[in-house]
Amino acid sequence: MSFFGFDPTGPPQSRGGQNEEAYDFENTYNGLDEADDALNDETFGGVSGDIGKDFDFGGVSSGAGAGAVPVAAPAAGASKSGISYAQAASSTNDEDFMNDLWGTSNAPRNEEASVPPVVSNPNERKVLSLEEIEAQLTAIDPMQQQQQQQQMQFHPQYGVMPPRFGYMMPPGGMMAPPPPGQFQQFGNMPMQMPPMGLPLQQQQLPIPEQQQQIPPQGQGQPPVSIPTQVIKEQNSSQARMPENDIPSQPPRKVDLSQFPVLGSKDSQHQQHQQQHQQQQQFQEQLNLQSQEPHHHEIPQELQQQQPLDQAPSHQHSHHHHPHHQQQQVQRQHQHQHHSFHQSHEDLTPEQQEKMARRQEKVQRIVRYSGIMNPKDKDFVTRFQLSQIVTEDPYNEDFYAQVFKVIHPKVGNNNSQQQSNNSIAQAYLEQSGHRLGGRNKRADVALQRMQQQVQKAVTVARERSKNTPHVKEGALGRFTSASGKKPRQKLEIISRAAQREKERAEKQTNNEEQTDVESSRLKTYSRKDILNILEDIIGNLMNVEGELRTQSDVDLDKLWESLRVLEQPSSSGDNESEVNPFIQCLSFNKCLKVLPRLFKFLNREQILTIVTLVMSNLENLKVIKDGSYTTYNDKKVPESITKLVDTYSLTFSKVLMNAVQDFRFNEIIGLLVILIEHNNVSFVSTTKIGLNILTTFLSRAELIRGEGGISATDLSEWSSCYDELFTSLESRIAAIFPPNSTDGSGEDPYIWQFLATLSLGGKLSHQRIIVDEVRDEIFGVMNKAKLLDVYRKQQLLANLNLYLVVMGLVADENEIKELS
Amino acid sequence: MSAVQTETKSQLLEPLDLIRFQLDEVVIVKLRGGREMKGRLQGFDSHCNIVLSEAEEYIYSVGDEQPQTKKTEMVFVRGDSVILISPDSQ
Numbered sequence: 001m002s003f004f005g006f007d008p009t010g011p012p013q014s015r016g017g018q019n020e021e022a023y024d025f026e027n028t029y030n031g032l033d034e035a036d037d038a039l040n041d042e043t044f045g046g047v048s049g050d051i052g053k054d055f056d057f058g059g060v061s062s063g064a065g066a067g068a069v070p071v072a073a074p075a076a077g078a079s080k081s082g083i084s085y086a087q088a089a090s091s092t093n094d095e096d097f098m099n100d101l102w103g104t105s106n107a108p109r110n111e112e113a114s115v116p117p118v119v120s121n122p123n124e125r126k127v128l129s130l131e132e133i134e135a136q137l138t139a140i141d142p143m144q145q146q147q148q149q150q151q152m153q154f155h156p157q158y159g160v161m162p163p164r165f166g167y168m169m170p171p172g173g174m175m176a177p178p179p180p181g182q183f184q185q186f187g188n189m190p191m192q193m194p195p196m197g198l199p200l201q202q203q204q205l206p207i208p209e210q211q212q213q214i215p216p217q218g219q220g221q222p223p224v225s226i227p228t229q230v231i232k233e234q235n236s237s238q239a240r241m242p243e244n245d246i247p248s249q250p251p252r253k254v255d256l257s258q259f260p261v262l263g264s265k266d267s268q269h270q271q272h273q274q275q276h277q278q279q280q281q282f283q284e285q286l287n288l289q290s291q292e293p294h295h296h297e298i299p300q301e302l303q304q305q306q307p308l309d310q311a312p313s314h315q316h317s318h319h320h321h322p323h324h325q326q327q328q329v330q331r332q333h334q335h336q337h338h339s340f341h342q343s344h345e346d347l348t349p350e351q352q353e354k355m356a357r358r359q360e361k362v363q364r365i366v367r368y369s370g371i372m373n374p375k376d377k378d379f380v381t382r383f384q385l386s387q388i389v390t391e392d393p394y395n396e397d398f399y400a401q402v403f404k405v406i407h408p409k410v411g412n413n414n415s416q417q418q419s420n421n422s423i424a425q426a427y428l429e430q431s432g433h434r435l436g437g438r439n440k441r442a443d444v445a446l447q448r449m450q451q452q453v454q455k456a457v458t459v460a461r462e463r464s465k466n467t468p469h470v471k472e473g474a475l476g477r478f479t480s481a482s483g484k485k486p487r488q489k490l491e492i493i494s495r496a497a498q499r500e501k502e503r504a505e506k507q508t509n510n511e512e513q514t515d516v517e518s519s520r521l522k523t524y525s526r527k528d529i530l531n532i533l534e535d536i537i538g539n540l541m542n543v544e545g546e547l548r549t550q551s552d553v554d555l556d557k558l559w560e561s562l563r564v565l566e567q568p569s570s571s572g573d574n575e576s577e578v579n580p581f582i583q584c585l586s587f588n589k590c591l592k593v594l595p596r597l598f599k600f601l602n603r604e605q606i607l608t609i610v611t612l613v614m615s616n617l618e619n620l621k622v623i624k625d626g627s628y629t630t631y632n633d634k635k636v637p638e639s640i641t642k643l644v645d646t647y648s649l650t651f652s653k654v655l656m657n658a659v660q661d662f663r664f665n666e667i668i669g670l671l672v673i674l675i676e677h678n679n680v681s682f683v684s685t686t687k688i689g690l691n692i693l694t695t696f697l698s699r700a701e702l703i704r705g706e707g708g709i710s711a712t713d714l715s716e717w718s719s720c721y722d723e724l725f726t727s728l729e730s731r732i733a734a735i736f737p738p739n740s741t742d743g744s745g746e747d748p749y750i751w752q753f754l755a756t757l758s759l760g761g762k763l764s765h766q767r768i769i770v771d772e773v774r775d776e777i778f779g780v781m782n783k784a785k786l787l788d789v790y791r792k793q794q795l796l797a798n799l800n801l802y803l804v805v806m807g808l809v810a811d812e813n814e815i816k817e818l819s
Numbered sequence: 820m821s822a823v824q825t826e827t828k829s830q831l832l833e834p835l836d837l838i839r840f841q842l843d844e845v846v847i848v849k850l851r852g853g854r855e856m857k858g859r860l861q862g863f864d865s866h867c868n869i870v871l872s873e874a875e876e877y878i879y880s881v882g883d884e885q886p887q888t889k890k891t892e893m894v895f896v897r898g899d900s901v902i903l904i905s906p907d908s909q
Contacts, residue, residue, distance in 0.1 A: 530840035531832075589843035 867898035
């Protein structure tokens with residue numbers, strides 16, 4: 001235990017006594033304004049007003065004349081603990097920490113400076129006293145009562161906290177926020193430095209630290225840094241720890257200058273330098289003064305201690321080794337146990353167990369605390385805030401504004417910034433209470449945090465202006481909706497269109513990939529398709545011709561020419577890569593031969609084709625271009641309507657016949673494929689789409705009506721129906737094309753579809769359907785009034801197709817129950 | 820429907836296959852004498868005799884801004900007057 005020529009065997013008391021001569025706290029403290037210190041409450045338990053200049057950090061004597069009897073504190077601490085082991089542990093921890101933090105370049109220095117006995121004494125002292133507090137809180141020991149009182153003076157709020165909590169915190173948490181102003185104050189101080197003969201206040205260093213909370217005004221400091229730092233600390237759940245730490249670990253303060261502040265970097269830098277200069281100044285003076293007297297040891301110590309503080313500010317490297325943290329924690333643990341045993345031998349086993357449990361709990365909690373350093377936290381906070389920042393809070397956060405009007409309390413202390421920072425304040429109003437709004441301390445913390453957040457918001461807003469997309473992938477959820485551009489409720493885009501868009505994006509992003517894709521998938525030109533189609537027709541005519549002369553015809557060739565299995569595809573695939581048969585279906589001549597073609601196909605082949613069509617529904621021209629929603633004037637062009645008509649004459653009939661042969665589970669499977677591969681609500685806006693749905697649904701209903709369906713099939717059906725209904729729900733009214741009817745008889749297909757949909761659904765489904773198409777129903781009835789008898793009948797007949805399903809019937813005047 | 824037997828099954832394309840692919844599609848036919856026809860191709864043969872349905876005949880003459888049009892339900896175009904057959908690009 002010999003450090004740089006120190007005599008470790010000497011009684012601690014004597015060392016303490018030497019220290020006394022180094023500083024006089026009384027003098028160093030002059031001129032500092034205690035009243036403005038906002039965090040004094042936190043640090044000293046809300047009695048800041050009464051503290052004055054004579055408070056006693058050693059806690060030896062109760063209040064009165066602490067400065068006058070400073071010797072007693074170190075002496076008592078040293079003699080009481082008397083364990084150099086504990087001292088060593090705590091102070092080497094410091095060293096480890098500092099080494100980690102600043103790299104090893106200044107290691108030799110640190111070694112030299114390690115374990116200044118003077119420092120370790122107060123540390124040890126602190127530990128013990130806090131432990132005692134706890135102990136005495138539970139068991140009132142008259143012997144220790146007096147000390148408890150003394151301690152309570154300073155740490156009443158921390159009574160519940162494990163005393164060394166702060167110490168166990170990983171580096172991030174340990175760096176108590178040093179106010180930039182702090183060293184300025186130091187800079188002023190040297191002139192008032194005490195002559196060496198005066199007793200040393202051991203807490204001299206901590207004292208300036210308390211001053212950190214003094215508002216920077218009047219010290220020429222940009223106001224930014226202080227609140228930010230402080231708040232940052234408070235922001236974390238460990239808000240109290242830094243303060244707890246402060247008195248025993250003055251050196252750390254300096255680190256703070258490194259931290260990024262939300263304000264401008266330049267000012268920060270300047271500040272930093274300024275601060276640094278002042279520090280150096282201070283030190284020089286310190287050295288001078290300390291050399292004047294003839295005690296060499298002490299000044300040396302101080303010097304070494306100082307460099308320790310300052311070195312960090314030169315070397316901006318963070319090295320946090322979990323290993324060290326752990327070591328620290330372990331030692332801390334031992335330490336605690338040690339002091340625990342010492343001071344609580346007189347406790348009952350129960351109490352001791354309680355204490356032990358609590359400590360264990362704390363250890364558990366603390367294990368991962370401080371993994372993020374303040375920089376990290378700041379970063380995260382900024383990102384998260386950037387998501388809730390808007391350019392125009394009054395419009396976009398309308399409800400928040402209204403809330404504020406109703407509850408004017410919120411943020412009225414900041415009326416100037418209110419409009420800017422309303423979100424942050426509202427946000428803090430909610431989250432702030434978690435800090436424990438019931439006591440004063442949390443209020444202070446809350447205020448600080450609000451300031452921090454306000455600044456963060458300002459910065460975030462500036463940034464988000466420039467790069468809105470940076471937000472994407474940020475921590476937390478990316479919200480695309482805002483007051484100006486809410487998430488669309490009704491979005492009918494064909495899946496094909498969607499995928500085309502995605503594909504286009506992909507193409508620009510990654511051309512290689514599309515190269516690979518296109519080489520894997522065959523693309524078909526229009527000529528290819530026409531060729532295939534002529535092939536099909538030729539084969540078909542050959543088969544028909546051969547069939548006239550012989551009964552046995554080879555149909556394989558025809559099936560192969562269809563190329564149904566040549567290339568898999570599904571809705572939304574690139575138009576030229578879609579299965580050729582599907583592409584053929586866009587040609588009139590193919591549709592015309594369909595009925596002839598299907599005659600020569602067996603059941604499996606038909607099922608295969610229908611399956612293919614279902615998964616490619618949106619690739620069909622009649623669906624893709626057949627929806628009124630894709631046209632600006634909401635009207636399908638004539639060329640498409642002609643094709644649609646051909647479809648309903650050919651394809652729909654073929655499909656209807658084919659479906660007659662399908663089994664129940666096959667129909668369910670086809671519907672599921674349809675739902676999976678297509679945007680049902682888009683398909684339902686096309687006539688052919690609705691026809692197909694109607695065909696499947698009505699067939700399923702017929703089979704269900706016949707009975708003899710297994711329970712599993714039934715449950716599958718109901719889930720399939722639910723899925724279908726969910727995808728249609730709230731969009732049912734969209735199946736009615738606007739301006740479609742010029743007064744003449746409306747196509748019955750929509751009412752047919754509604755009828756079958758209602759037929760398959762439960763009462764709740766029917767209710768939803770009626771709700772959504774109510775306007776259409778009355779619209780038809782109103783229209784019927786204006787028409788002549790024949791067309792009126794036709795219109796009402798169509799309407800009644802649907803109403804009858806629910807046991808209703810309508811004439812032009814009213815809807816009655818079906819008699 | 821097709822007037823032409825499509826017995827040629829080889830994948831090798833013949834010039835006339837280009838016309839075959841346009842069966843049942845709208846084509847534009849240029850004819851001698853400054854005439855042009857547009858219609859749905861119903862059939863053809865190796866002499867380029869052509870049958871068009873829903874046909875429109877455009878007759879261009881000097882001085883006319885717009886060509887005269889003449890609509891025909893179904894028309895037979897003799898092959899020796901055909902200069903060019905192309906799909907209608909719409």
